[in-house]
Amino acid sequence: HSIGLISPYRAQVGFFRRFVIELERELSSRQSAVAALKQVRVGTVHAFQGGEADIIVCDLVDCRPDKPGILYWNDEG
Numbered sequence: 001h002s003i004g005l006i007s008p009y010r011a012q013v014g015f016f017r018r019f020v021i022e023l024e025r026e027l028s029s030r031q032s033a034v035a036a037l038k039q040v041r042v043g044t045v046h047a048f049q050g051g052e053a054d055i056i057v058c059d060l061v062d063c064r065p066d067k068p069g070i071l072y073w074n075d076e077g
């Protein structure tokens with residue numbers, strides 16, 4: 001199955017791309033896992049406009065662009 005991993009934030013997309021690449025390296029001896037990871041497309045919402053995938057994961061976390069995964073709190077959100 002093809003998988004689309006989408007986020008509105010470029011920093012978050014960069015984080016996910018690095019994560020997928022690292023997984024490919026770690027699983028390089030398992031060809032079926034690497035083949036599955038090759039089916040993962042990562043991009044912004046705009047990059048996926050008009051595109052399709054069998055499975056879509058959309059991450060809408062509001063985070064700092066310099067620190068993906070760190071949520072905004074209080075006045076920063």
